[in-house]
Amino acid sequence: MKAAQIVEAVLFASDAPLKAxxxxxxxxxxxxDQVELAIQELRTLYDESERAFQxxxxxxxxxILTRPEFAPYLERFDTVPRPSRLSGPALExxxxxxxxxxxxRVEVEYIRGVGSAGVIRTLQDRGLIDVVxxxxxxxRPLLYGTTRKFLEHFGFASLDDLPRxxxxxxxxxxxxxxxxxxxxxxxxxxxxxxxx
Amino acid sequence: xxxxxxSRAPTGGAAPARAGSSGRxxxxxxxxxxxxxxxDLLLHLVRRQDIDIFDIPIATITDQFLEAIQGLDxxxxxxxxxxxxxxxxxxxxxxxxxxxxxxxxxxxxxxxELVRRLLEYEQIREIAVRLAAAEAERGRRFGKxxxxxxxxxxLVDPPxxxxxxxxxxxxxxxxxxxxxxxxxxxxxxxVPLEEKIQLILDALKEASRVExxxxxxxxxxxxxxxxxLLAGLELSRQRAVSLHQVRLFHELWILxxxxxxxxxxxxxxxxxxxxxxxxxxxx
Numbered sequence: 001m002k003a004a005q006i007v008e009a010v011l012f013a014s015d016a017p018l019k020a021x022x023x024x025x026x027x028x029x030x031x032x033d034q035v036e037l038a039i040q041e042l043r044t045l046y047d048e049s050e051r052a053f054q055x056x057x058x059x060x061x062x063x064i065l066t067r068p069e070f071a072p073y074l075e076r077f078d079t080v081p082r083p084s085r086l087s088g089p090a091l092e093x094x095x096x097x098x099x100x101x102x103x104x105r106v107e108v109e110y111i112r113g114v115g116s117a118g119v120i121r122t123l124q125d126r127g128l129i130d131v132v133x134x135x136x137x138x139x140r141p142l143l144y145g146t147t148r149k150f151l152e153h154f155g156f157a158s159l160d161d162l163p164r165x166x167x168x169x170x171x172x173x174x175x176x177x178x179x180x181x182x183x184x185x186x187x188x189x190x191x192x193x194x195x196x
Numbered sequence: 197x198x199x200x201x202x203s204r205a206p207t208g209g210a211a212p213a214r215a216g217s218s219g220r221x222x223x224x225x226x227x228x229x230x231x232x233x234x235x236d237l238l239l240h241l242v243r244r245q246d247i248d249i250f251d252i253p254i255a256t257i258t259d260q261f262l263e264a265i266q267g268l269d270x271x272x273x274x275x276x277x278x279x280x281x282x283x284x285x286x287x288x289x290x291x292x293x294x295x296x297x298x299x300x301x302x303x304x305x306x307x308x309e310l311v312r313r314l315l316e317y318e319q320i321r322e323i324a325v326r327l328a329a330a331e332a333e334r335g336r337r338f339g340k341x342x343x344x345x346x347x348x349x350x351l352v353d354p355p356x357x358x359x360x361x362x363x364x365x366x367x368x369x370x371x372x373x374x375x376x377x378x379x380x381x382x383x384x385x386x387v388p389l390e391e392k393i394q395l396i397l398d399a400l401k402e403a404s405r406v407e408x409x410x411x412x413x414x415x416x417x418x419x420x421x422x423x424x425l426l427a428g429l430e431l432s433r434q435r436a437v438s439l440h441q442v443r444l445f446h447e448l449w450i451l452x453x454x455x456x457x458x459x460x461x462x463x464x465x466x467x468x469x470x471x472x473x474x475x476x477x478x479x
Contacts, residue, residue, distance in 0.1 A: 015339060071337070081339075083335025091324035092320055095323040095327055112317070
C-alpha cells in the first residue's frame with residue numbers, strides 16, 4: 001500500500017480537517033514528513049487529472065474540498081451543507097478578537113463603541129471563539145480567543161492568513177492598554193502617545 | 197446597533213430646517229438605525245465630508261452628531277446610552293479645545309484618543325469586510341458530510357396576531373369543570389378477589405386452619421398478599437372464617453368456622469357485619 005493511498009483514504013473518509021500528525025496515526029510506517037510528501041503527490045495527481053476536488057489546507061489541517069467553481073451545481077441540492085453567513089456585528093467582533101486575542105469583553109466594546117455581550121455569547125455558542133484565560137485586574141475578566149473552527153469557517157490555514165495590517169488602507173497603531181487610556185481621559189492627562 | 201432600536205430621524209418637514217442650519221444639505225440626513233453604533237455614525241460624518249481625520253473640526257462635528265441623534269429612541273437605554281456617551285465625549289473634547297494648551301509635547305491633543313478609536317474602528321470594519329469575503333469564498337467549497345434535507349416553506353414563523361384582549365377573552369371563555377362531574381377511574385386489580393377466596397376455602401377443606409404466610413408465599417408481588425388479606429376479611433365478614441393473630445406482626449391464622457349461615461358459596465357482596473369478632477386482631 002502506497003503512503004499516498006493511505007493518506008487519500010483517510011482524507012476522503014474525514015468530514016473535518018486533519019493535521020499531518022493526525023493522518024500519520026493511520027499507519028506505523030507513516031510520519032508527518034511522509035504525509036506532507038504524500039499530500040504534495042496527491043495534489044499534483046488531482047491537478048493533472050482535473051479532479052473536481054482539491055486537498056485544501058484549512059483550520060490547521062488538511063481537508064478534501066470541492067473546487068469553488070462547482071458551487072453553483074452543488075448549491076442546488078438540499079443535502080449539501082449550506083454555508084452559513086455571519087452578521088455584520090458578528091464579523092466586526094470576530095475581527096477584533098482575532099487580531100487582539102486574548103481580549104476581554106470590555107475592550108471589544110470600547111473598540112466597537114457598542115455593547116457586545118450578546119454577540120460574544122453567540123460566537124462562543126457557535127464555537128468560533130472560546131474563553132482562553134482570565135485577565136488581570138478587577139473581577140479577573142474572561143479573555144477570548146479564536147478557535148480552530150474559526151479558521152475552518154473562513155478557510156484559513158492559520159491566523160497568518162488573516163489580512164495583515166500593512167495590507168489594509170488604514171494603519172492600525174499599537175494600542176495603549178485600555179486602563180491607561182481610561183485613566184488618562186478621567187484625569188484630563190494625555191493618553192499615551194500623540195497622533196502622528 | 198444590532199437591532200433597529202432607533203426610530204428614523206424625522207424627515208420631510210424637519211429635514212430642510214436641519215439642512216439649513218448645518219449648511220451641508222442632505223449630507224446630514226442620516227438614518228440612525230443604519231449605524232452599528234456611535235463610532236460608526238461619527239466615522240460616517242467625518243468620511244462623507246472629506247474631513248482630515250487628524251484635524252477634525254470638533255465643534256462642527258459635535259453639532260452634527262448631536263443633530264443626528266435627535267431621533268434617538270430614548271426608551272432603549274442601552275442603545276441610546278452609547279450614543280449619548282459619545283455625545284458627552286465630543287462636548288468634553290470641544291470644551292478642552294477651547295482651553296489654552298501649553299505647546300510642549302507632554303500634553304496631547306484632546307482629540308487624539310478619539311482619532312485613534314476612529315481609525316481603529318475603520319480598520320476593524322475593513323477587516324470585517326475581508327472576513328466576509330473569505331467566508332463567502334470558503335462557502336463555495338464543499339466537504340463531505342450529509343445533512344438532513346432542509347424543510348421547505350415552514351421556515352418562517354407566522355406572525356403572532358393575537359392581542360391581549362383576545363387572550364383575555366379566551367381565558368374567560370374557559371369553563372372550570374365542576375368537581376363532581378370529574379370521572380373517577382379505578383384500575384381493576386389483576387388478581388381477582390374471588391380467586392383468593394377460593395384459595396382460602398380450598399386450603400381450609402384439608403385443614404381447620406391455615407397460615408396467612410403460607411397462602412402468600414408462592415407469589416412475589418405484594419398484590420397477592422393484599423388480595424389474600426382482603427379475601428380473608430371478606431370471608432370473615434361472611435362469618436365463614438375467623439382471623440387470629442396472637443400479637444402484632446405475628447403470623448396471621450385463618451380458621452375455619454363451622455356455622456349454619458355458611459353454605460359454601462361465595463357471596464362477595466353479601467350482607468354481614470364489617471367487624472371482626474371474637475377479639476381477633478388483624479395487623
